[in-house]
Amino acid sequence: MLTYIIRRILISIPTIVFVSIVVFGLQLLLPGDPALALAGEERDPQLIAELRRIYHLDQPIWRQYLIWVGNVLQGNLGESIRLKMPVGDLVTAKLPVTMQLASMAILIATCVGIPMGIVSAVKKETILDYGANVVALSGISVPSFWLGIMMILLFSVNLGWLPASGFVKPSESLSQNLKTMIMPAFVLSSVTTAIFMRHTRSAMLAVLRSDYVRTARAKGLREPRVIFRHALRNAIIPVVTLGAIQLGELMSGAVLTEQIFTIPGFGKLIVDAVFNRDYAVVQGVVLCTATGFIFLNLCADLIYFLVNPRMRG
Amino acid sequence: MSASLLAVGALSTEFKTDQGRFRAVDEVSFSLEKGRTLGIVGESGCGKSVTALSIMGLVPSPPGYIVGGSIRFEGEELIGLTTERYQSLRGNRMGMIFQEPMTSLNPAFTVGDQIGEAIIRHEQVSQAESKRRTIELLRRVRIPSPEKRYDDYPHKLSGGMRQRAMIAMALSCSPDLLIADEPTTALDVTIQAQILELLAELRAETGMAIMLITHDLGVIAEMADEVVVMYAGRVIERAPAAALFASPQHPYTIGLMGSIPRLDLEQDRLAAIEGQVPNLVSLPKGCRFRARCPFAVAACAESDPPLIEVAAGHEAACLRAPLEVA
Numbered sequence: 001m002l003t004y005i006i007r008r009i010l011i012s013i014p015t016i017v018f019v020s021i022v023v024f025g026l027q028l029l030l031p032g033d034p035a036l037a038l039a040g041e042e043r044d045p046q047l048i049a050e051l052r053r054i055y056h057l058d059q060p061i062w063r064q065y066l067i068w069v070g071n072v073l074q075g076n077l078g079e080s081i082r083l084k085m086p087v088g089d090l091v092t093a094k095l096p097v098t099m100q101l102a103s104m105a106i107l108i109a110t111c112v113g114i115p116m117g118i119v120s121a122v123k124k125e126t127i128l129d130y131g132a133n134v135v136a137l138s139g140i141s142v143p144s145f146w147l148g149i150m151m152i153l154l155f156s157v158n159l160g161w162l163p164a165s166g167f168v169k170p171s172e173s174l175s176q177n178l179k180t181m182i183m184p185a186f187v188l189s190s191v192t193t194a195i196f197m198r199h200t201r202s203a204m205l206a207v208l209r210s211d212y213v214r215t216a217r218a219k220g221l222r223e224p225r226v227i228f229r230h231a232l233r234n235a236i237i238p239v240v241t242l243g244a245i246q247l248g249e250l251m252s253g254a255v256l257t258e259q260i261f262t263i264p265g266f267g268k269l270i271v272d273a274v275f276n277r278d279y280a281v282v283q284g285v286v287l288c289t290a291t292g293f294i295f296l297n298l299c300a301d302l303i304y305f306l307v308n309p310r311m312r313g
Numbered sequence: 314m315s316a317s318l319l320a321v322g323a324l325s326t327e328f329k330t331d332q333g334r335f336r337a338v339d340e341v342s343f344s345l346e347k348g349r350t351l352g353i354v355g356e357s358g359c360g361k362s363v364t365a366l367s368i369m370g371l372v373p374s375p376p377g378y379i380v381g382g383s384i385r386f387e388g389e390e391l392i393g394l395t396t397e398r399y400q401s402l403r404g405n406r407m408g409m410i411f412q413e414p415m416t417s418l419n420p421a422f423t424v425g426d427q428i429g430e431a432i433i434r435h436e437q438v439s440q441a442e443s444k445r446r447t448i449e450l451l452r453r454v455r456i457p458s459p460e461k462r463y464d465d466y467p468h469k470l471s472g473g474m475r476q477r478a479m480i481a482m483a484l485s486c487s488p489d490l491l492i493a494d495e496p497t498t499a500l501d502v503t504i505q506a507q508i509l510e511l512l513a514e515l516r517a518e519t520g521m522a523i524m525l526i527t528h529d530l531g532v533i534a535e536m537a538d539e540v541v542v543m544y545a546g547r548v549i550e551r552a553p554a555a556a557l558f559a560s561p562q563h564p565y566t567i568g569l570m571g572s573i574p575r576l577d578l579e580q581d582r583l584a585a586i587e588g589q590v591p592n593l594v595s596l597p598k599g600c601r602f603r604a605r606c607p608f609a610v611a612a613c614a615e616s617d618p619p620l621i622e623v624a625a626g627h628e629a630a631c632l633r634a635p636l637e638v639a
Contacts, residue, residue, distance in 0.1 A: 211411060218404060308421075
């Protein structure tokens with residue numbers, strides 16, 4: 001058990017190193033010179049040279065990388081050129097917003113997608129199954145920006161139940177916070193809900209045909225116990241693993257949703273940073289997201305390990 | 314017949330497939346007395362497993378449906394029984410073990426948990442009592458160090474041990490009937506013998522009846538009191554085991570035994586039965602075995618022969634029975 005965890009963590013390290021190189025390299029692909037952007041209209045050559053020196057833009061790329069990594073390892077993600085704020089502070093300010101959004105979305109997806117998958121597998125080829133499949137297909141195929149706009153139209157403009165945009169910190173007012181977040185979380189969850197439903201359905205269908213479910217029935221167990229204990233316990237294993245990876249997907253999916261609902265999260269931060277060539281912010285955000293993703297993958301493996309007795313040897 | 318533990322009469326089970334409906338079990342009748350062993354023999358696809366699942370009420374539906382007949386167990390009609398009542402019989406008065414011990418136990422729960430679950434379900438005993446009884450059952454099916462095995466997950470057990478665990482589960486509430494569907498087919502030969510021996514011992518100890526399904530006549534010879542031979546969904550021969558082996562009457566049974574009595578028509582020895590089981594979706598008219606039968610005559614194409622008594626307690630569904638050695 002312990003050796004497995006240690007081995008799994010060690011495997012993550014080269015991945016993170018690779019990610020950091022890619023993240024650092026990304027800025028080289030972005031068009032434009034940040035020193036020029038900073039120097040403003042006048043383009044004073046002396047100022048430009050000074051700016052290049054301050055931000056190490058005059059150094060060879062590998063040295064720029066090492067300086068950056070060195071700083072990152074000390075917890076210094078650099079400073080936003082535009083906002084004149086440490087990137088670390090920006091990240092800690094915006095990350096909870098996106099995490100709340102993604103967590104709410106995964107919660108909705110779990111509470112809706114998994115029961116829907118179970119029902120459609122148990123009631124295979126009935127109206128319930130077809131209905132659930134239509135919902136899932138819509139969840140995957142309806143673009144989130146469209147769904148978002150339609151929901152704003154319905155719930156904000158026509159019914160006036162929910163605010164169309166904006167964000168209230170949970171520390172200020174939890175009910176206001178939930179009011180602003182529920183629509184974005186729902187929009188963000190739509191694809192994941194559909195994926196959960198489809199995976200739960202196919203896993204349940206396979207398990208319900210299995211010999212051990214027949215054994216459970218041969219024991220005289222009642223159907224709810226057969227389904228929820230004997231079948232679901234096995235069918236849920238791949239879905240749980242998928243869930244951890246989906247949470248990472250949701251973090252990146254939040255970019256678009258945050259734009260639609262103007263929520264000041266990670267997504268908005270990175271979009272603004274890219275448009276302003278605010279490299280330090282882009283790097284910081286992408287590095288945090290990628291590391292988070294790797295961490296969630298690690299969690300997925302560990303969860304798989306915990307819920308699957310065969311893995312424990 | 315009223316004393317029979319299990320009386321199956323004209324049982325028919327159909328499956329709906331994309332190719333059409335077919336009758337996996339076609340008017341099958343037999344009975345089984347308390348404490349006896351009935352062997353059901355036939356090649357794969359002959360309907361023997363579906364017969365067993367029909368009795369247990371476990372035919373997957375859709376696509377399978379029992380379309381006719383009767384199954385009386387301890388005098389109670391099982392066809393049309395409420396789900397609740399059926400569930401209280403299964404695993405309690407009738408237990409079943411399956412061909413695949415490797416996949417028949419749930420990988421997510423310990424062996425002890427899965428056996429104890431049946432006891433708690435039917436006898437409402439405490440957790441501690443169910444554990445005590447489960448360990449006792451594991452000991453009875455000769456699983457070494459049962460206290461330790463109780464907490465093992467199925468993947469830690471060998472195929473033979475898993476089949477023993479399955480037997481323990483099926484026997485947990487001392488059923489009157491144990492249906493064993495190819496219990497040894499997936500096991501090594503040496504383990505096969507051990508499992509059969511165990512079943513025989515347990516039958517002697519408990520007085521339960523066993524319905525043993527197999528394609529292996531050797532297993533039948535060793536275990537069964539009476540034998541039902543099935544072919545393409547029908548019973549084609551039914552006899553006490555000794556009589557069946559002494560003078561098999563249906564050409565298919567003879568073929569299964571790998572030998573043919575000398576007849577004036579046919580001199581060759583038949584090592585294997587030539588040809589294929591007919592497609593159940595589009596059965597030919599007449600006897601289902603006709604195309605593969607070395608004794609077939611023109612009349613065999615006319616109608617499917619019913620079971621007729623060829624000797625006391627010995628029935629065969631063949632126009633030419635009794636086949637007399639010339």
